Amino acid sequence: MGRCPEGAEGEATWSLQLRPRGIPLRPSATSPAKLGEETGARLTLVFEQLLNGVQLGVMLFLLAAGLTLVFGIMGVINLAHGSLYMIGAYAGAVVAAKTGSFLVAFPSALLAAAAVGMLMEAIVVRRLYARDHLDQVLATFALILIFNELITIAFGRQPLFVSVPPVLNGSVELLPGLKYPAYRLAIIFVGLLVGIGLYGLIQHTRVGMLVRAGATHRDMVRALGVDVRLLCTLVFGLGALLAGLAGVMAGPILAVQVGMGEQILIMTFVVVVIGGVGSIRGAFFGALIVGIVDTLLRAFLPSLLRQVMQGSEADALGAGLASMGVYLLMAVVLLVRPRGLFAVHA
Amino acid sequence: MPSLTRLLTLTGAVAVLIALPFVAEALGTPAATTLVTSMLIYGIAAASLNLALGYGGLVSFGHAAFLGLGGYVVGILYQHFVSEAPVFGWFAGTNRLVITVPAAMLVCGLVAACIGALSLRTSGVQFIMITLAFAQMLFFLFVSLKAYGGDDGLIVRRRNVLPGIDTRDDTTFYFVCLAIAAGCWWLMQRFARSRFGLVLAGVRQSERRMAALGFTPYAYKLVGFIVSGMGTGLAGALLANHLRFVSPDMLHWTKSGELMVMVVLGGVGTLSGPWLGAAALVALETTFAAWSENWQIFLGLVLLVVVLLTRGGLDRLLRLMRGRGAS
Amino acid sequence: MTSLLEVRGLAKRFGGLVVTDDVDLDVRDGEIHALIGPNGAGKTTLINQLCGELPSDRGTIRLADEMLNPLSVGQRVRRGLARTFQIAQLLADDTVLDNVALAVQARCGHSFRFLADARRDIVVREAACGYIADAGLMSRLDEPVADLSHGEQKQLEVAVALATNPKLLLLDEPMAGLGHGESRQMVDALGALKGRLAMLLVEHDMDAVFALADRISVLVYGRIVATGTPDEIRDNAEVRIAYLGEGDS
Numbered sequence: 001m002g003r004c005p006e007g008a009e010g011e012a013t014w015s016l017q018l019r020p021r022g023i024p025l026r027p028s029a030t031s032p033a034k035l036g037e038e039t040g041a042r043l044t045l046v047f048e049q050l051l052n053g054v055q056l057g058v059m060l061f062l063l064a065a066g067l068t069l070v071f072g073i074m075g076v077i078n079l080a081h082g083s084l085y086m087i088g089a090y091a092g093a094v095v096a097a098k099t100g101s102f103l104v105a106f107p108s109a110l111l112a113a114a115a116v117g118m119l120m121e122a123i124v125v126r127r128l129y130a131r132d133h134l135d136q137v138l139a140t141f142a143l144i145l146i147f148n149e150l151i152t153i154a155f156g157r158q159p160l161f162v163s164v165p166p167v168l169n170g171s172v173e174l175l176p177g178l179k180y181p182a183y184r185l186a187i188i189f190v191g192l193l194v195g196i197g198l199y200g201l202i203q204h205t206r207v208g209m210l211v212r213a214g215a216t217h218r219d220m221v222r223a224l225g226v227d228v229r230l231l232c233t234l235v236f237g238l239g240a241l242l243a244g245l246a247g248v249m250a251g252p253i254l255a256v257q258v259g260m261g262e263q264i265l266i267m268t269f270v271v272v273v274i275g276g277v278g279s280i281r282g283a284f285f286g287a288l289i290v291g292i293v294d295t296l297l298r299a300f301l302p303s304l305l306r307q308v309m310q311g312s313e314a315d316a317l318g319a320g321l322a323s324m325g326v327y328l329l330m331a332v333v334l335l336v337r338p339r340g341l342f343a344v345h346a
Numbered sequence: 347m348p349s350l351t352r353l354l355t356l357t358g359a360v361a362v363l364i365a366l367p368f369v370a371e372a373l374g375t376p377a378a379t380t381l382v383t384s385m386l387i388y389g390i391a392a393a394s395l396n397l398a399l400g401y402g403g404l405v406s407f408g409h410a411a412f413l414g415l416g417g418y419v420v421g422i423l424y425q426h427f428v429s430e431a432p433v434f435g436w437f438a439g440t441n442r443l444v445i446t447v448p449a450a451m452l453v454c455g456l457v458a459a460c461i462g463a464l465s466l467r468t469s470g471v472q473f474i475m476i477t478l479a480f481a482q483m484l485f486f487l488f489v490s491l492k493a494y495g496g497d498d499g500l501i502v503r504r505r506n507v508l509p510g511i512d513t514r515d516d517t518t519f520y521f522v523c524l525a526i527a528a529g530c531w532w533l534m535q536r537f538a539r540s541r542f543g544l545v546l547a548g549v550r551q552s553e554r555r556m557a558a559l560g561f562t563p564y565a566y567k568l569v570g571f572i573v574s575g576m577g578t579g580l581a582g583a584l585l586a587n588h589l590r591f592v593s594p595d596m597l598h599w600t601k602s603g604e605l606m607v608m609v610v611l612g613g614v615g616t617l618s619g620p621w622l623g624a625a626a627l628v629a630l631e632t633t634f635a636a637w638s639e640n641w642q643i644f645l646g647l648v649l650l651v652v653v654l655l656t657r658g659g660l661d662r663l664l665r666l667m668r669g670r671g672a673s
Numbered sequence: 674m675t676s677l678l679e680v681r682g683l684a685k686r687f688g689g690l691v692v693t694d695d696v697d698l699d700v701r702d703g704e705i706h707a708l709i710g711p712n713g714a715g716k717t718t719l720i721n722q723l724c725g726e727l728p729s730d731r732g733t734i735r736l737a738d739e740m741l742n743p744l745s746v747g748q749r750v751r752r753g754l755a756r757t758f759q760i761a762q763l764l765a766d767d768t769v770l771d772n773v774a775l776a777v778q779a780r781c782g783h784s785f786r787f788l789a790d791a792r793r794d795i796v797v798r799e800a801a802c803g804y805i806a807d808a809g810l811m812s813r814l815d816e817p818v819a820d821l822s823h824g825e826q827k828q829l830e831v832a833v834a835l836a837t838n839p840k841l842l843l844l845d846e847p848m849a850g851l852g853h854g855e856s857r858q859m860v861d862a863l864g865a866l867k868g869r870l871a872m873l874l875v876e877h878d879m880d881a882v883f884a885l886a887d888r889i890s891v892l893v894y895g896r897i898v899a900t901g902t903p904d905e906i907r908d909n910a911e912v913r914i915a916y917l918g919e920g921d922s
Contacts, residue, residue, distance in 0.1 A: 266478060273472055558758070569785065
């Protein structure tokens with residue numbers, strides 16, 4: 001019952017499954033041996049981890065934005081949001097394997113996630129708008145169990161491997177001596193694009209204005225005269241699309257497996273709490289903060305600890321403390337700003 | 347004044363529970379005793395969660411943290427007892443139940459105070475997310491403690507001892523758990539009717555109203571959360587003894603979900619609900635697991651149906667059946 | 674003459690909107706001081722600021738010479754400031770007796786008692802019955818609040834507030850939603866309390882206001898434009914224009 005050794009490799013190694021069993025780790029770009037000697041190499045490493053942090057942050061943002069939109073507008077907490085991420089990843093992996101083309105896999109994954117999302121909304125989530133949070137939590141928790149088992153039945157418990165699309169397979173030299181994987185840069189790029197798009201939506205449309213004001217779908221109906229059912233389905237579909245996008249992009253750099261959704265979901269919750277429930281801006285900055293803090297801790301804490309402790313114990317403790325890092329950060333934010341850093345005035 | 351039917355049902359249930367191990371032995375199914383022991387232990391956990399969730403309206407999705415913490419207190423104390431090395435270089439380990447159980451409750455109370463003090467500054471979905479996150483944090487902590495088994499968990503070779511009682515015997519341990527469960531039942535009943543219980547229930551219905559009466563809702567929610575955590579810790583300590591094993595899985599968020607399911611299946615905010623729910627869920631899980639490796643899908647479907655179609659109705663139905671003042 | 678409640682320079686704004694604009698207000702011991710004003714004048718906001726639900730930007734609130742500003746809602750209630758809600762905030766699942774008993778319990782020692790059955794506390798229950806009898810609701814003693822009529826719920830609101838033994842009672846539109854007969858009952862009930870405690874009565878029902886009030890303050894766009902006896906207010910031209918002259922009330 002092993003768990004991947006986390007930390008120094010600099011991978012986002014938070015892909016633990018529901019009942020973890022021997023998850024193989026993908027080979028990484030950097031190795032611990034690089035650490036320590038030259039300052040130049042060290043600086044390069046820091047930059048690299050910083051970029052990794054931004055990349056993780058961007059993925060968290062995609063998830064957090066969808067989650068917070070659904071919660072902000074419809075007042076529903078959706079634990080199965082992580083399942084949509086997982087579906088995007090699996091759809092992408094399976095279609096890529098079948099067709100050998102990422103170009104086909106990508107939109108297929110988005111379509112799959114959006115479709116499942118809207119189905120989820122129509123069958124289950126729609127009945128939860130009027131219910132209290134406990135009911136919403138339990139119903140969506142049930143959905144997680146169902147989705148996870150369906151995926152297990154269809155694809156088994158072993159993780160699927162997706163290769164990086166050939167066109168993005170190389171590295172880009174950002175600065176002299178700093179080479180960074182093109183694929184990860186692409187993820188950052190896509191995420192920022194989505195960020196800009198959502199920003200435009202929030203700042204320059206009437207719907208966005210209502211979101212900023214913390215309006216619920218009832219208020220929106222009154223203010224815009226829209227069909228509330230359609231609005232809810234579309235918002236949910238958008239959230240699902242974003243989750244699927246994060247999932248399909250995650251495929252090549254993480255192991256695609258059952259339970260991947262819940263791990264990132266909990267970190268997404270931390271993002272939403274830190275950023276402020278219902279705030280897209282909060283989701284963005286919260287995600288970047290969490291992504292960077294988490295990645296830097298995982299990259300450097302174990303090696304820092306190795307200077308005062310035994311090798312393997314330091315690794316394990318370092319990995320553990322690094323995992324705890326963002327939660328402690330959340331605790332600090334709660335002390336100072338219980339409603340989050342960019343709380344919406346609702 | 348408890349009605350006659352209620353009294354009879356209660357007496358009947360107690361009689362069945364006392365007779366169970368002997369009947370199981372006679373029928374050649376001793377596994378039934380261990381199964382019901384699990385039900386009792388989870389019943390204690392669910393009833394404790396019910397105090398926060400049902401009476402206090404605090405949707406805590408992190409109560410597994412207390413279950414696991416309670417278990418680890420037992421496990422760690424046992425390990426140090428066996429190795430004879432002092433815990434944190436300070437005090438000796440122990441295998442005495444009279445020490446490990448209160449210790450587990452104390453630790454859980456302190457942790458609940460910390461988590462609660464922070465989390466209760468928020469409400470609604472934030473509270474749910476925060477309790478989940480803190481529990482996850484503790485999960486990662488225990489995974490990283492290689493000295494205490496890490497991901498593989500900790501084996502507690504022998505159950506904690508009680509003076510004059512052989513806890514290694516499953517039937518004896520069953521009665522120990524039954525006695526403790528009965529004590530918890532009694533305590534919960536008293537809490538629900540006490541001044542504290544009434545205020546907590548009032549805070550759940552309307553914090554605004556309670557503040558307007560002169561109460562400080564935060565204080566009552568915090569105390570409710572702490573007591574709830576302690577009770578779940580007690581269950582965790584017993585569970586570690588029952589299974590003779592502790593692992594980070596006890597702190598996994600799905601375990602928190604299971605505890606909530608137990609409370610809901612039986613009826614939120616009722617006295618006997620959590621016990622019935624715990625028994626039902628343990629029974630369901632055991633049955634489903636026997637059918638298929640993918641049993642969680644059945645659990646998910648059952649839960650979905652219960653929540654979507656009947657939960658509102660089940661609650662109301664139960665309340666009608668029990669009449670006023672019985673919960 | 675010393676005031677029981679002394680409000681000076683109270684102000685509150687939401688972004689660009691000023692809801693409370695430098696309000697000065699006095700309520701004397703034993704008097705019924707009515708607060709009237711057109712819709713949107715900020716009356717309920719003022720009540721929320723006084724009782725502590727809404728923090729003020731500026732200004733002081735003193736009750737019997739004690740500064741209330743830093744105190745929480747519960748702390749203010751324990752100092753003797755009670756309020757009723759415009760939309761009744763009662764514990765709907767509980768009985769009439771339970772609701773009032775909780776109010777009595779709040780001032781009868783602390784409530785961190787875990788073992789004794791609170792419903793068998795004779796002292797608390799009898800005191801509660803007293804308030805319920807005064808409100809004329811003894812016939813509904815063991816009924817769940819959800820089964821009460823609107824008028825009965827408003828009466829219960831007052832009874833619950835009185836059960837906290839306040840020095841000053843803030844009443845937020847106690848007549849709202851009441852029929853003719855029920856209004857008369859409420860006016861009689863409040864009139865019976867005259868002299869026993871001070872009241873700040875926010876109301877739209879002018880008959881009730883002029884029947885009960887010792888003094889009236891008029892709030893328009895968050896500002897107090899006039900304070901005086903009912904006669905003085907009736908004759909005040911500015912008030913007429915701003916409020917009374919704006920149609921039937």
